[in-house]
Amino acid sequence: MSRPYSLQLAKFQSLIALFILCLALSILSDKFLTVDNGWNVLRQISVNICISVGMTLIVLTSGIDLSVGSVLALSGAITAGLLKSGIELPGNDLFIGFTMLGAILAGLLTGSVLGCFNGWIITRFKVPPFVATLGMLTIARGLTMLWTKGYPISGLGNNFAFIGSGWFLGIPVLVWIASVVVVLSVFMSNKTAFGRYIFAIGGNENASRLSGININKVKVLVYTIAGLLAAVGGIMVTSRLDSAQPNAGMSYELDSIAAVVIGGTSLSGGRGSIMGTVLGAIIIGVLNNGLVLLDVSPFWQQVVKGFVILFAVIIDKANSKAE
């Protein structure tokens, strides 16, 4: 019964850390604990939450996905490009225009296909996830450059901008999207057989194989979901900026891995939770916001963030030893 106990402890630690952080920032700045700023932080982290949920599922299977930032950029750019100018098929004068829904679906499909490809390479050719997704990081970034020709695609219209800057029932649309993603994935990881398989594979792959779980199928599906969620993030970023930037999502994989680790999910797999990652993402978001509110020098900000991540990993190590 040691696993549930340490799981709870990890969750508890992130909560305490978040509480202390918020307390300190409220004392240091009277602007921190306001409703407006609260929405700011939530809007800013909603993209990272979507990506990090996918990352958590992958890390639980003891994998990793370095390609999320590039996949995000490509999916966002595909959506923006199709929305703005459709596709002209060379040769036979065929032009295909896209509705907003069509363009968004094409973006989501792009992310899913790239994620699926990651999973296929990893399971079919036994390539370590670190290497396979490192390849995809470069491939997807290159494809983004090809698709955008290196220039931003801007001016996507008010309807599309609603996703990134609109409100629904008093809550920003971005926050709604992130919440739906979190609720669905918590349900999936805790209440379905697929969720149990994910934990089992990360805990002990051989035992899982012997007990009849189709490991490859689960893994491919996990990477596909992560690709899909990166695409969701890509559409959110693109809409928020009203522009698809060719260099969007640079180093997002690091923020996302940081959220997962701070949230107490073990990088060796099998132990962790979606809610922990959400807390991790909130901690990073609050830290980013707070350091700017206090006008801390950009040099020091990087140092502070680095130490927070190290601290989280050290606690994680201590936990797994106790287990």
Add this chain to the structure above:
Amino acid sequence: MKLFKVLLLLLVIFAGCNGDSKKSDEPKKIAIVVSTLNNPWFVFLAETAAKKAKELGYESKIFDSQNNTALETDHFENAISSGYDAVLFNPTDATGSVANATKAKNADIPVFCMDREINSPDAATSQILSDNYSGCIEMGKYFVKTLNKKGKYVELLGIVSDNNTWNRSKGFHSIVDNYKELKMVAQQSADFDRNKAMEVMESLLQANPDINAVFCGNDAMAMGAYQALSAANKADKVKVFGFDGAEDAITSIQQGKVTATAMQFPKVIAETAATFADEYFKGKRDFPKKKPVAVELVTKENIENYIGYGKK
């Protein structure tokens, strides 16, 4: 292993001879080594240089250094060994890139620097430079005038390890800091990135709801800052200043969203570099060591003269 090395050596010699025999009849080849293609400004610079080289009748190839001086070294070595005749060079680092340019010079390949400077008097045949510092002095003067010499502002810096980030910031502050009633309440980095600028600006507006202006180290950040201001219903109270002359910013000045930007002329820089290479091939040797390309202030008063990255 020894046999392999000998073979490799033979191959190199053979390739070398091959290259030499080519030189007489085939068109000369120009390498365009650019610091990064992850920023539309540099994409435009590299593509314009390639276009001009083609117009002049040369073959050209673009090499992307990805902001990495070590990768740049590889590109130079490859360009030298595969028989390129000139390098149009946008360096990654003012000091780190000197060794790369020197390597080409020692192989009798002329190097023409574009936009960014290298700290060496003779490694490059000529340097065609965008004057970021002076451009931001003009920007600073206009900033002071627009704000009537008083008010609060924030500054968004570019990537803090980039020379141009500080050239721009220093030029700006050399003017603005003389006015005691113009107070900078925060200085933060947004990495030349539109999304980061939006997030940083959102947070800055919480801490400083009463600012009058924001000075951004490039136009992508100016656009991000404007978006945050617009979402907070403060776009009409806070003036946005950018730098670069990107298409988005020009359109935004027309629409009255952004107050001013500083136009750099990547087209002029790239075309001058390609033309210099052409003149070098035809025997000219006395090039100016440095050819500064002025940066022009773009505001609503003169916006009708400009398009993205250049003049109409």
